[in-house]
Amino acid sequence: MRAAVYSKTKSGKVLQIVDVERPVPKDNEVLIRTRAASVNPLDWRMKSPRPGVDVAGEVVAAGKHVTQFKPGDAVFGLCRGAFAEYACASEAELVPKPEHLTFEQAASIPIAGLTALQALRDRGHLQPRQSVLINGAAGGVGTFAVQIARSLGADVTGVCSTRNVEMVRSLGAAEVIDYTREDFTRNGRHYDVLLDNVGNHTFSELRRVLTPRGLCVLTGAPKQLWAALARMLKAFAWPPFLHQKFTFFIAKRNQDDLTTLCALMRTGAVTPVIDKRYQLSATADAIAYVEQGHARAKVVIGFE
Structure with missing residues (x-):
């Protein structure tokens, strides 16, 4: 699968799109086919070689201890390595995607909304x-x-x-x-x-x-x-x-609060706002745009 990966060079840290193995979910995790992800400031500040936390997509596999989700479910929440065609996430950090939201809107919610x-x-x-x-x-x-x-x-x-x-x-x-x-x-x-x-x-x-x-x-x-x-x-x-x-203040990952945000979306009290959309191949450009500090609302990564 394709994924955005940071690598070290003589000139510093560089983000590239490379082929990596598809991750395997742990017992309490699900494997998500990523449909959208969004960019946060921590995506260039973090030390992880696989950036991306906000994710929305479809469950394709579930660990043996997962009870809340099954393959085919549309979900959004927090994961590791969201800027990839597939990503693993704990079921405790995901919620069902409201039907009226697009995957891009859902992906824009987690970190900023929480x-x-x-x-x-x-x-x-x-x-x-x-x-x-x-x-x-x-x-x-x-x-x-x-x-x-x-x-x-x-x-x-x-x-x-x-x-x-x-x-x-x-x-x-x-x-x-x-x-x-x-x-x-x-x-x-x-x-x-x-x-x-x-x-x-x-x-x-x-x-x-x-x-x-x-x-x-x-x-x-x-x-x-x-x-x-x-x-x-x-x-x-x-x-x-x-x-x-x-x-x-630093936000805490909290499934109940993601559910609260979903309720606000359903009533129309809150609607995600998206500034720009990029494809996975342009993830480095998306991160650079957010890093400049002039983005309006959220910047999302889409997957063809």
């Missing part, structure tokens, strides 16, 4: 009628976050560039701030929850945005690893006597 849901609901404790600011509202996590926040009954403000203002507004943001024209940390407005997917402001600047007991959830991180680690340490070291809180 991050948005868990960051707002579990870390942000977002409640109806609270105000929430989403920095990076047009990105993969951001487009899900705007819709999920609205479904939770919050008053949503999104921050994005000029070309994305109308899209973010169409997703349910009551107000949209164009960061090329206005600095949201200096306009005097305050929010109960701030979801920061970008990491382009200092903690002092973010404090100005929060209400006296506001909470900032940090999901975005600068590209440099040292800067990301320093940002995380600052969040944990924030003085305990301050009522404003900062928390760094």
